[in-house]
Amino acid sequence: MRTYLLIITLLFSSIVSSQKFLDPPKLDIEDLKLTSYAKNTSEPAEVLYKSYHYYITEGDLHLDVISRVKIYKKDDAKKFLEEEIYTYMGKNNNIEKVTSLKVNTYNLENGKIATTTVDKNSKYQSKENKNYSVTKFAFENVKDGSIVEYKYSVLSPFLYVIPRVMVEDVAPIRYFEYVFDAPKHFGYNINYKGTLNPQKRDVSEKVLYGTEARTYRFAYKDIAAYKDEKYVNNIDNYRTSIRAELNSTDFPITSNGAYNTGISGGFKSYGISWSDIRKQLYEDENFGDELKRTNLVKEILPEDIKSIKDKKERAAAVLKFAQNKYKWNGEYGAFTDKGIKQLIATNSGNSAEINLMLILLMRSAGLDAEPVLLSTIGRGLLTSYSPSIAMLNYVIAFIDFDGKPVLYDATSKMTTPNLIRPAALNYFGFVMTKTDAKQINILCPEKSVTYLTVDAKLNADGTFEGNFSDRDTMLYAMMNSESYDKDKETYQKESYKERYKFPYTNIKSGTTEKGDFQTSFDFDSDSFVDGIGGKLVFNPLLFLYNKSHEFDQTEERRSPIELYTGYDKIKKVTITLPDGYVFENVPKSKKFRTEDNAIQYVYKVTQEGNKLTVETTTTVEDPVYPKEYYPAFKQIFDNITKLEGQVVTAVKK
Structure with missing residues (x-):
């Protein structure tokens, strides 16, 4: 008699219960009487x-x-x-x-x-x-x-x-x-x-x-x-x-x-190791057989891409070519649905078809590209101790440049080398070559930056007018760009109209030449200033000041802190006073951080004549933190909220 593997990751209690298995209790009228x-x-x-x-x-x-x-x-x-x-x-x-x-x-x-x-x-x-x-x-x-x-x-x-x-x-x-x-x-x-x-x-x-x-x-x-x-x-x-x-x-x-x-x-054995699963993948007609279809892609890439000498530049060019030529149909998959041939005919396919095609194109350009199999965030985490082919539902391309791995994903026009779709950033995946299965990290390697910039003029009647811009880089740019392309009106409504209740005009959103995503608008409002005894009192961050933050959990944290990407959030507000006015009670600059510099904050104030600039920078270095970091996040963001709540006064000379 053969022994079958039972994987259980913890020791079980041996407490005896009187409840029998598969013996549901009768409906109890006392339960209906309960009120809480x-x-x-x-x-x-x-x-x-x-x-x-x-x-x-x-x-x-x-x-x-x-x-x-x-x-x-x-x-x-x-x-x-x-x-x-x-x-x-x-x-x-x-x-x-x-x-x-x-x-x-x-x-x-x-x-x-x-x-x-x-x-x-x-x-x-x-x-x-x-x-x-x-x-x-x-x-x-x-x-x-x-x-x-x-x-x-x-x-x-x-x-x-x-x-x-x-x-x-x-x-x-x-x-x-x-x-x-x-x-x-x-x-x-x-x-x-x-x-x-x-x-x-x-x-x-x-x-x-x-x-x-x-x-x-x-x-x-x-x-x-x-x-x-x-x-x-x-x-x-x-x-x-x-x-x-x-x-x-x-x-x-x-x-x-x-x-x-x-x-x-x-x-008969069914995939009890990641190497076994690798073998199944390469024997499958909707994966391994598709990677053999090199003849289909021989004449697709232009020669000017194939002739690029630098391999990294060549790989980036192949990625850009695939992004522009093929469109993802929104379906995830580790296996092709209609196949590479149909993708070439229609220029549309699921995630496996798009990225297996990317691998074939890279190979036709002389690049040693290999597939990485993973599970998207919505599907759940892969476990190294319990391999599962059913958990796999996404493919990306991988190239090792002298020990430096680079990932590629052509399902979005906003991806770049090592910047892949957010849904795929699920801790790790497996490089599946013809001979080996190797686990690699799948996390966003670079920080994203958000620039919130306000240039405002205070009028003598207590109103403000000016312009605002919100610019994101890297992963944040991709996420906002795709949300905007999906539904422009809903994006602007949820991101700005529901957040900022004051009047603004000329709102514009779009991708910049550098690949950032930016939204801007003009505003004119009387809601930022309190007139007290002939003085104008206001928060120098204007509408960029938040009275609360989202690290507000009071009960013990049970899950890690997952942010998709490390980030810098930079707020910069410049305020110009009307003629004859000066600043009073100007806040002082300040900064603080955790001992390991994982979270940092800078509040910087500069003044030149009738102009005051307040610039804050919040830095969170990594995309994931263990749950034990939550008290540090809560404490720092409590301090940020308190510090950014300071006000300044404008008085007439």
Whole structure:
């Protein structure tokens, strides 16, 4: 009998619980009487019971889900009142199906339980894209104090990757369980991520559904809420979760496959190392075979690009050529969809097609480009100890210039060497050559700079007029440029009209010749000055002063601080007084920093006659900080807010 690998990253508690697996408690009228969560009355909801039961029978994967949630504050619990069930649609009519969906709302009426069943017409299905379908539903007759419950099953032909299940949620959970039952012929890795220990655990072999099976069962009680936190790219990376992935099968050779799975007899391994996954990629027609199609690109690059002597300049020119010629269709993928040939015909493709094409073009220009496979931020973090081909959904190009790696991404016209799409900045990826798989860092290597500049004139009547510009470089420029191109009106509304309530005109946004992104406008306002005893009092930073900041979390930080990129934020305000006026109570310059210079701040004041310039520089060196840095961020930004709150006075001579 073969041994199958079980990966669990922490020691489990052996506390015995009286709760049986897959035995949901009956609806309790006492729960309907509750008006608030006892441990924290501010909680809008409490998950009373939730279970995920995966099991394999006759070559199909089954999932049964039960969720029961107490709603304390309806208006703040919208997350639990509108649900979505995603199902995968594969090739050859292999699709997942939702069955037995039941949705109920329970209320207490005249001391009895009243049930509202969601009508079938309130449940609907919509196709999200070519690979996923989503079944959506909303609860009816929900009030403060209601209990909402849904149950459903999913039938799936996909046995290789069992979807990740999040154990922790934004609300407290009274009881949660995860069960996965698989015939012994299937070997699965159980990837357990997070710090939460189950109160009850059963990993054993037993007879289930008429066959010898392995079962993995984890139960949890009284789970604290894991709230969303600011400056976290994907908080599900840090909540406790469980995912199973097939690593091997071992069917009798005479069976010629089992349960109509199409899996052959004998022992077969499925990608249990990143090198194994590399091999699978190069054997796949939608990846490895596409990288062999060198004949398709021989005549595409102009000779003036191929003849550039400096390799880095040549690579940058190939990138620019690909950016201008091919357009990303918005779909992520580690594999091609319609293929390189179709990309050449239509000039449009998914991320794999765009960047595999970039690699082929670079190779045709004599450059040793290799693919890097990674998971986007929305997909989740890769783990070195639990390789997963299913987690891969993005490809970029990689060239090693004498030990100095450079990354290339042609899915955006704003990318440059080593500046790739923000969604791909997910800690690390793997360079996949024909012979090796090597892990590399995928973080933004250079800081972005934001320049906020105001040139203003104070009038004797207390009004200000002037102009403002907001210029971003590097990653910030890319992010703002793409938001603007997607919806110009929404970008300007959310970035400026909703932030600045004073009148302004002549707003312009766009990309500069240097590749920066800039917005500017003119303003004329009477809202910045207080007249006190014939004196004009105002904050010299005008509308660039913020009364608060976003490092304001009071509870203990649980996740790292993720900023996409290190940055410098520079505010520069120059104020000219009217004739006959002078400054009084001018603030003094000041600066402070952390001991390791990770965060720095400078408040600089200069005066020349009737002109006053205040320039502040906030520097955050790195794109990611461990959670232990949060108190330092909070303290420094508290001090910044206090310092920038100083005012200056203008008086007539």
